[in-house]
Structures are given as structure tokens and as C-alpha cells.
Amino acid sequence: QQQVKQSPQSLIVQKGGISIINCAYENTAFDYFPWYQQFPGKGPALLIAIRPDVSEKKEGRFTISFNKSAKQFSLHIMDSQPGDSATYFCAASSPNTGTASKLTFGTGTRLQVTL
Amino acid sequence: DAGVTQSPTHLIKTRGQQVTLRCSPKSGHDTVSWYQQALGQGPQFIFQYYEEEERQRGNFPDRFSGHQFPNYSSELNVNALLLGDSALYLCASSRTQRRYGYTFGSGTRLTVV
Structure with a gap:
């Protein structure tokens, strides 16, 4: 059962443009929503994360928008650069007493930023 | 400060064989989780170890097992390898x-032939 759905599967954006990746979740127990960036041959690296009590979080060129009632959240990359070309994963986590929470990942979006 | 170290980086095994993958956590970290990432997919949670015990487990068969040592390092063992374990x-x-x-570490690329 896929609990986090991610779209689009791939995205091509011109340098300086805005990249938008969307995710939807089903489990209302999720309380933490991170985005990860993964380059070929590397593990995922945390980009930005949000809690459901906040509707938007911005860090530099990266912004998460969160819609709790629709159970959707999205990543916006402003002024996209060729160095942003990577695969992006949304994820979600639910509370777990006593130990670190596990992450449920989306299927990923391959972003290509062209010159 | 070293991050998460995994070994080996690449591995080729034959169907039916057994494999052991190793992980050294980041300094100061005491919990280790393992994920499987098939080609073109997001990572899937396998299990998590804390205080040398398995604390949580994802939807993976018993062929997948693990261990955590007193120094917090961990091993992932997979028995009776299938082609579908390539990830x-x-x-x-x-x-x-x-x-x-x-x-996250950079991962171990396992190919089962």
C-alpha cells in the first residue's frame, strides 16, 4: 500500500524557472514531512521539512507548502539552477514512542534543469 | 566528522547465496535504520535497531535480518537471495x-545474478 503519492515522475525546467513537485498522503497520523535530495551514487540528503501545524516553510530557494485538510504538500524550488538537477523524494513519518520514527517515501521526481 | 559509512559500496551475488552489509553510524548517533531502494523507486523501510534490539520492522520477509553491536554499528543480512533483492x-x-x-549513508549497491 503506497501511503505517499508523488508527482510528476520527471520534470524539466529552464534555469531560473520554478520547479514544483507535489505529494499526497493518506495516513493522518503522519506528523513530519521532509523532502530529500538524492544525487546519483549518493544517499538521500535532507533538504527541508515541515510539521502539519505550519502551512508554509521557506529556506533559501526552497519552500514547502502544506495543506492539511487536503492531505497534500509540495516543494517549490525558486530560481532553479543546473546544480539542482537530482532526484527529489517527499517522505512522511508518524510518531513512535521511544525510538526514531520510520520514513515512508514517495516514488521520486527526477528534476533536470536546463541552461 | 565522519557521516554514515557503509561497506561494501558494490556487491554481486548469485541467487540463493547469503550477503552481509555493514554500517557505521554517524558519531553521536545510537539508532540505525535500513532501507531498500529499488531502481527508480523511493527507499522502503526494512527495520530499525536501537540498544542492540530490532525496534521496528517494515514489510520484509524473515530472509532479511540484522544486528546492532555495542558500538552502535549494524549489519544487514539477507539469506536465499532472489533476483528481486537487487537494489x-x-x-x-x-x-x-x-x-x-x-x-543517510551512500548505500551498498547489491546485484543478484
């Missing part, structure tokens, strides 16, 4: 007090 295996470490502070 990138990621180790992520964290501190129990910070439930969401994951650091």
Missing part, C-alpha cells in the same frame, strides 16, 4: 532523542 541498500542513523534527525 541499493541504505543505512540511516539518528539519535533517539531527535526522532527525525536522520543521516
